[in-house]
């Protein structure tokens with residue numbers, strides 16, 4: 374598998390890369406046409422799209438309708454409805470307006486659902502066959518209490534809180550959203566890592582019959598995997614998100630649970646996590662294995678360390694198109710700066 378890697382559109386070879394100004398213009402052009410968000414996914418432009426594979430997850434309705442008729446139809450009912458919307462933790466203030474909910478739900482990165490057009494604004498449309506309830510997370514490796522833990526039980530046990538966080542994608546777009554969830558540290562304390570555990574690895578699901586991207590892009594090393602150092606995982610900022618905008622996560626945001634580490638590029642926040650492993654040695658991560666020249670294990674948001682093909686100095690907010698200066702640590706330095714040796718910040722580590 375490793376020798377037939379066909380990277381997605383934005384990981385094209387240097388010689389074919391769109392210069393950054395063209396990238397910005399393309400986005401502006403799409404907006405001018407009204408092709409932001411849902412319009413693209415459902416409009417008559419469909420005829421110019423390559424037909425997708427037929428749905429493989431069988432017929433569905435409700436949150437499993439395929440295709441869903443609305444980007445938020447992908448929210449599956451939960452037994453914990455009474456926990457939503459959770460009370461806000463006011464320690465986490467934003468320096469910008471929240472991203473419009475529909476904009477955030479219609480421009481996503483979730484390669485498990487990327488169709489033949491590689492379009493981030495079609496992810497939601499393809500998640501119908503994906504079943505997110507019931508869902509348990511397996512805890513394994515260097516822990517006293519391994520096992521399978523039901524997501525709704527965890528939500529009930531730890532309670533939920535809302536936090537307003539920025540998310541900065543490595544592709545230079547950003548959102549500001551109200552996640553609902555609990556600190557990852559609560560789960561870690563519950564399962565009691567052994568003193569040998571230095572890293573935490575997150576593994577997503579492997580269901581090509583439910584996820585068109587896994588079915589048609591078999592050259593990727595599925596399932597998606599990411600990892601944090603133990604002190605990063607225990608940091609107060611690191612969340613297990615089970616909801617957003619006061620409701621359970623829509624599938625395209627990573628239902629039923631995802632990790633959120635807001636000081637790192639978005640790919641360090643894995644979606645739809647199925648297994649969490651506690652490890653002695655540093656594991657590899659999905660995108661570093663696919664594209665070793667990209668960012669590495671730490672992948673801290675840093676405006677001064679460019680991507681090999683574009684600057685990271687600026688970011689564009691989804692929805693408004695506002696361009697902002699990118700902040701070191703995505704603005705979360707007061708929480709995390711002391712975790713890192715300054716040398717780590719000077720290259721794509």
Ligand code: MTE
Nearest residue numbers: 481482483484542597626639640642643644
């Ligand atoms: N998690 C999985 N399982 N698969 C993915 O492709 N993409 C990542 C991250 N988590 C990804 C993932 C990237 S690149 C980004 S920027 C964020 O999800 C985007 O989160 P959002 O779509 O909820 O805004």
